[in-house]
Amino acid sequence: MTVSPKSPDTAHRLSLLVCDGWADYALMDIGEGRRLERFGRLLVDRPEEQAMGKRQNPALWANADAVFQAQAGGIEGRWTMAGGGPAPERFPLSWDGLSFHGRFTAFRHMGFFPEQALHWHHIVNSVSALQSKGIDQPKLLNLFGYTGLASLVAARAGAHVTHVDASKRAIAHARDNQTMAGLDDKPIRWLIDDAVAFVARERRRGNSYHGIILDPPKFGRGPKGEEWELFDHLPAHLADCVELLAKDGAFMVLSAYAIRASALALDDLMHASFEGRGGAITSGELAIRTESGDRLLSTSLFSHWSV
Ligand SMILES: C[S@@+](CC[C@H](N)C(=O)[O-])C[C@H]1O[C@@H](n2cnc3c(N)ncnc32)[C@H](O)[C@@H]1O
Structure with missing residues (x-):
């Protein structure tokens, strides 16, 4: 690979996160x-x-x-x-x-994505880093939140969680998981809403969050049929999310699955979106290691930002 003399480190921007089983x-x-x-x-x-x-x-x-x-x-x-x-x-x-x-879903998925355990660890660490800065109950927004495991992990760690998903069924499964986890008393707002519209409204209201998790699909629809297309809508949506992040300490976890994109494209978009905000960005691929320990299965792209 040819490396521009101006930015010799760009060739090393990508990381490989490897999830072992549990x-x-x-x-x-x-x-x-x-x-x-x-x-x-x-x-x-x-x-x-x-x-x-x-x-x-x-x-x-x-x-x-x-x-x-x-x-x-x-x-x-x-x-x-x-x-x-x-x-x-x-x-x-x-x-x-x-x-x-x-x-056992009709779409081959198992109701959660096991490799995201690495993001759950990262969320727990990020919540506790915010708490050690004196933010006792960080506010966390989980967009496209699906069956809610990241929301439950964050709530158990002490965050106040707002979970947004367009699907009534996904929210019902998330609430079922909350009960299953014995976390019914934790502060989680379960909202059936369009992620893009919700974030735009939160911006107008002047609200902010210490952590935002986004796991947008390639294509999706809001509850009123609002279209979501990752390549078309992610840049503006991400820009809105950045504006929602608290100034006194924050983090973001972005995932992208099964799309014809490179981790470099996600990394480039994150750098552009966070220009002027400082902090550090790590992007790359998230893989799962086989039980025997010597093979890796690539699952998704990711990008973490924190300050
Ligand atoms: C399954 S998760 C993400 C999984 C993974 N990223 C993938 O693509 O396989 C996607 C979630 O986004 C939700 N979703 C799709 N479009 C949405 C929208 N416009 N607003 C909010 N949630 C949406 C779906 O209901 C679903 O629960």
Whole structure:
């Protein structure tokens, strides 16, 4: 790679975050377009475009408890259970003592993204860094928050959380996780709203947050059908989010999945968005390490900012 003499460090801007499994999660093997994972006691076999190599432990795959087959040409599909019968609607899991439900969704997802455990650790550390600056109950905004694990982790760490998602169903699952985690008494506002409209309104009201987590999909819709398209809408939305960040200490966690973008593009946008705000930006790819320890599965792009 040619490095401009003006900025010799730009070639080293990207980081690789590697998520190892935990008691209730392990990436057992990858290959031939699929991933084999253990969720609690269940061995799950599902499609994975990034897994182009050979499988390391082919015999293990025969033990899968649940196998997802996509419908031809589509993202949706069906689960087949080893014992026959339908997939359970939900099943118990836990991360770092926080209980929640895994789910067999029609979109191959399990109701949460296990690699985000690295972001959860980062959120806990960021909340405690703010608390040690004297901000006892940091205000955190979780946009496109889905089933709420980042919100629950932050609330348990002592944050006051505002969780925004367009989907009634995702919010219902997030509330179910809150009860499952025994965190019903924690201050979390669950809002069914369009992330873009909510942030614009918060700006007009002059509100601010100490932490913003964004996990925008490539395409999405707000509750009134508002269109979200990552490439078109992220720059202005991110600029609005930056304006919402408190001046006395703040952090941001941005993720992007399955998009035709480079971590460099995300990093460049973050640098442009945070110009003049100081602080440090780390961007890169987030990968999961296989149980055997010698292979990595790329899952998403990320960018962290903090001051
Ligand atoms: C599943 S999560 C993110 C997962 C991951 N980034 C991915 O793309 O697979 C995306 C969440 O964004 C929500 N969402 C989509 N468009 C939205 C919008 N305009 N405002 C708020 N939430 C939205 C969806 O309901 C969903 O829960």
